Amino acid sequence: MTRLRSVAITVNNQEYKREVEPRMLLSDFLRHELGLTGTHVGCEHGVCGACSILFDGESARSCLMFAVQADGHAIRTVEGLSADEDHLHPIQQAFWEAHGLQCGFCTPGILMSLIPFLEKNLDPTEEEIRHALSGNLCRCTGYQHIVDAVKLAAERMR
């Protein structure tokens, strides 16, 4: 058995201390060690974006990182976007109203990619939105309602 390493990782403003194998993926750590199963994995090779989280405020793919690399860093996952189902973040609310999700499997990753995008640009064009989304695959929606949701969210957040 590989030697375990101690890590202290802040997730959604709460610090977690754990002993992990160095090879444990950050996505597995979040999902299976912390039980934060809102972060999904669709490919585990960095293409689909389902596992996207915020890493010190930047969107990152948790399947391409080891948990040990997150030691001492701050992570935000979809569970940290809103207190509960009755108090949605404006992006979540917009996705709901614009029907920006079907199976919902890609959705947490898409939300976590959009947060930093909208932080930088609250008046995006359709073109810019599509570029921002191009790192996340969705097999259900054909993206149109997602684009509409982003526009709606931007409008509300302005």
Place this chain on the structure above:
Amino acid sequence: MTTRYFGKRIKRNEDPRLLTGRSLFVDDVDLPGMLHAAFVRSPYAHARIINIDVSQALKREGVVAVYIADDLGDYWKPGPLLVSPPPIADTVFNEKTQVPLAKDKVKFSGEPIVMVVAESRYIAEDALADIYVDYEPFSAVVDMEKALEEDSPLIHEDLGTNIAARVVQKKGDYESIKPDAALIIKRRFSYEHGCAAAMENRGVVAEWDRRSGRLTVWDTTQAPVVIRNGLADLLGLSERQVRVIAPFIGGGFGPKIMMFYQEEVLVPWVAIQLDRPVKWIEDRAENFVATTHERGQIHDAEAAFDKDGRILGVHDVFLHDTGAYDPYGLTVPLNSQANVLGLYDIKNYHSEFTAVFTNKTIVTPYRGAGRQHGVFVIERLLDLAAKELKIDRTEIRRRNFIPPDKFPYNNEIIYQDFVPLIYDSGNYEPLLDDALEKIDYHHFIKEIQPKLRAEGKHVGIGIVAYVEGTGIGPYEGAKVQVMSSGRVSVVTGVGTQGQGHFTSFAQIAAEQLGVPVDKIDVVTGDTDQFYWGAGTFASRGAVVAGNAIYEAARDVRKKILQVASEHFNAPEDELELFDGQIRVADVPRMSISLGELAKKANPTRGAVKPGTQPGLEATNYFGPERGATSSGIHAMIIEVDPETLQIHIQKYLVVHDCGKVINPLILDGQIHGGVAQGIGNAFYERLVYDDDGQLLNGTFMDYHLPSALDVPRIETAHGETVSPLNAMGVKGAGEAGAIPVGPLFAQALEDALHNVDLEILEIPLNSNRLWEIINDANNKGK
């Protein structure tokens, strides 16, 4: 009653849970003491297994058990045949279903051979590398035509052939009309279809409770009830001992119904053997080879036309690649066979197909399920004929449409649901007219396009038509119940994979009961909640389960009226259901909430009248005599860069008729998603196999799913020809977006590249392939 919920763009009940990451997917199930399974899969497409050595794996710390085929004892047997062959005379069908673990021989690359169970997934995967399998590789059967040659290696030696099936169907007499034809178009068409690539891979978790003798299985299946029945049968348990839960599923699109996947059969068994919960989650690399695909067909097709472009008859002979096994019977090629007839009045049709075993992943339906192969053939034949006869491509379609007074229209062939293919209703010309107007067809070809061409731009337009057989039998059921809280529970046996059933089903019940949609809790995919059902496939959820809910909700409504009438001592026709209340119209104080009424309908003391059934609840079923046929037109304007052959879709339009619409918002989403998959199929996605039967592009790096930059904005419009086959008048819509995109691309690209004498007879394309086709055309011209 006025419509308050049915037909409205209502946002979905299921979304807040999904948006906050609080919904349960199979991989989210976490049980104390849970073990993890992993599989050694064949690296060869075709090989004999000489020896398997698992001894090192067993020594690894954390490995609990390792199984090869022989360890399964009597449990090792080929899986069930899911769809038997149709009742068509002289049909040949050679049944070969997949086995839990390969024994003696492997028949496709990715076939499971050894199952490892360990304390963690990491350890299970480490142990895979400890296992040594000796193979004697054989040459692989990859090409369908070569598979049928005398000296081809055989995949299933005992059959003495690689033929999986042969079916001939006829309508009228094609040969007799041939001499009358003014024009005969004859071509070879090939159509490859990729894999569903749902964002969530497959997974199974099983837990055996020894004390209660109950097995619970969480499964990414589209057909939980069928899995429950099958597992009970395989494991020698009663159906009541097995509970299958299909929780939130991250996209299905067909392959998640290929029930009795090897892992699905093994994980519950091993959980019982070891008396511990066991989880298996597929990874993407496995998904590419182990989850079923849809795949290629080669059609040698011809059509006879009169001088005005009317089709006199069609003759089609095709090969269908079924992969290494054929558990799903002939659903896919039967769909192709039926869809060649399209929405056209074709009086003479001869169609025969041969399904062929190859050393590739099993083929089962994926959104469209063979329909697109058929649509490609007929739409291309019409385009080619229009060109020869110098008739406008939309005009030739119009001339051949089945006229509205000819419905129900009998195509006289047997469909995938084993009954004659009869279209219930349709009215195609208005759809075409609407599409022509919305895409500004005539103006575009007369004025805009010539101008663009003069500027050196390569912009083309495409317009194609299709039908979609939906909502087939056998049946679904539903239970509707008013809870004492006043909320309404709707329970059905189908599974749901993102289609919005939690909302559309609620709308159906809401309409009957006058209860707001967000007060209706829909449960799908839990066999303990609803016992009966067949599953979500062939765009049948809204039609078949939807109508069952409609019937059950109507029964509950009757019961509410009856109980309330006694309660108020008022005649039923003076009562009205409104916002979760029932009241005597015009007497505001005579009102009671449905929750209170439900309590009254379930007295716990005293006597009731003989024959009284407690509660405000009802169960009902719906089984259509045959499917409902949706139809539509897709149109597109596309620009091609003549240097790079990169494409840019400028406009995409879908005019669609699926009868009454329950929720237009959800319907639009279904169409958008279907078109995106259709675009993937037409231009981006191709599963590339080499001559050894190896899939060369089994990652998302190499197999390109369309991104937000590849899928354009899609404009939708709807016709409404109600189905006479069900009380709600609905037809299915799940596959409409995906079906005709191939021929649409072919037509529009030929139009865009008008300066090349181009015939596109194959799908998928991509820029490289297009370049080759153009080169071939140019060389031929020289």
